[in-house]
Amino acid sequence: MNTWYPVAGANSVRLLIVGLAPGLRGANRTGIPFTGDESGTLLFKMLKRHGFAVTDEASSSGNLYRLKETAITNAVRCVPPGNKPVGAEINTCRTFLIETISRCSALKVVVTLGKIAHDSTIRALGGKVAQHPFAHAAGTGIAGVGVVSSYHCSRYNINTGRLTQDMFDAVFEKAVRSLATA
Numbered sequence: 100m101n102t103w104y105p106v107a108g109a110n111s112v113r114l115l116i117v118g119l120a121p122g123l124r125g126a127n128r129t130g131i132p133f134t135g136d137e138s139g140t141l142l143f144k145m146l147k148r149h150g151f152a153v154t155d156e157a158s159s160s161g162n163l164y165r166l167k168e169t170a171i172t173n174a175v176r177c178v179p180p181g182n183k184p185v186g187a188e189i190n191t192c193r194t195f196l197i198e199t200i201s202r203c204s205a206l207k208v209v210v211t212l213g214k215i216a217h218d219s220t221i222r223a224l225g226g227k228v229a230q231h232p233f234a235h236a237a238g239t240g241i242a243g244v245g246v247v248s249s250y251h252c253s254r255y256n257i258n259t260g261r262l263t264q265d266m267f268d269a270v271f272e273k274a275v276r277s278l279a280t281a
Contacts, residue, residue, distance in 0.1 A: 102172040102199045103132050105165070112170045112203040113278055114151060116142070117196065117216040119251055120175035120184055132171040134163075137254040141267055142171075142212075149271045172199050174219035189219055196223045206244055207281035208274050213251035220246060235262075236270050238277065245277040 105111055118132060133139035143164055146152035155165040175184045175192045184192075200206065200223055209224075211217040217233040226241040238247045249262070249270040256262040 102170055102202075103166065104170045105167055107168075109170065109202040110204050111168055113168045113205050113207045113281075114170075114274060115200065115203055115206055115209045116146075116169065116171040116212065117209055117220050118171070118173045118212045119215050120173050120177065132173055137257075138252050141252045141257060141262075141264065144264075145267055145271045148268070149275055151271075168205075170199070170203060172196065174216045184215065189215060193219050193223055196220065200224065200244075208245040208247060208277045210270060210274050211246060211248045213249075213253075216251070217246070217248045235266065236273060238273055245274075245281060247274045247277060 116133075118138075133142050143152060146164070146166070146169065147154070150167065151169040152164045152166050154163060172195075173192075174196060175188055176195055177188075177192075196219055200209075200220075209220055211220050211233075214233040218228045221228050221231045221239075221241065224241040224244060224246070226239075231239040231241065231246065233248050235248065235250050238245060240246065247270055249267060250256050252262060252267060
């Protein structure tokens with residue numbers, strides 16, 4: 100599973116979205132993070148609402164969006180067995196996350212979706228998880244990069260009410276404010 104960069108390339112990325120892993124029936128099939136499954140529905144709604152994506156109806160790839168100054172990746176690159184990655188897999192895949200972050204020379208803010216994505220991002224930025232604990236809508240900073248954390252936009256979290264549209268919107272509002280002050 101690759102990182103999805105905007106047309107302008109990695110150097111234009113100011114906002115990075117880090118999810119957990121490719122969805123079995125969505126991104127694993129399409130090769131594009133958060134496409135083809137329900138977890139992407141709310142994510143792309145928020146990206147459009149806050150100006151990080153536009154509808155691309157002319158796309159020949161079947162992808163309905165074009166990213167603006169935003170990239171999307173995952174903490175784990177392959178679909179994990181039982182949709183639950185183990186520590187060794189997360190640690191192995193972190194090298195790819197570090198590489199993605201280093202390619203984004205204009206990066207100012209990372210939105211992490213879920214605790215695994217949060218913890219892996221903190222470590223990829225050289226921080227210690229104990230000093231930057233996960234909490235929904237919490238913000239922290241490491242090495243000049245702001246990190247805003249959210250519950251994952253999975254169908255389970257949405258259906259159980261753990262994550263609502265308003266809660267997710269607040270995360271992106273915080274990311275926008277962080278970008279404005281960066």
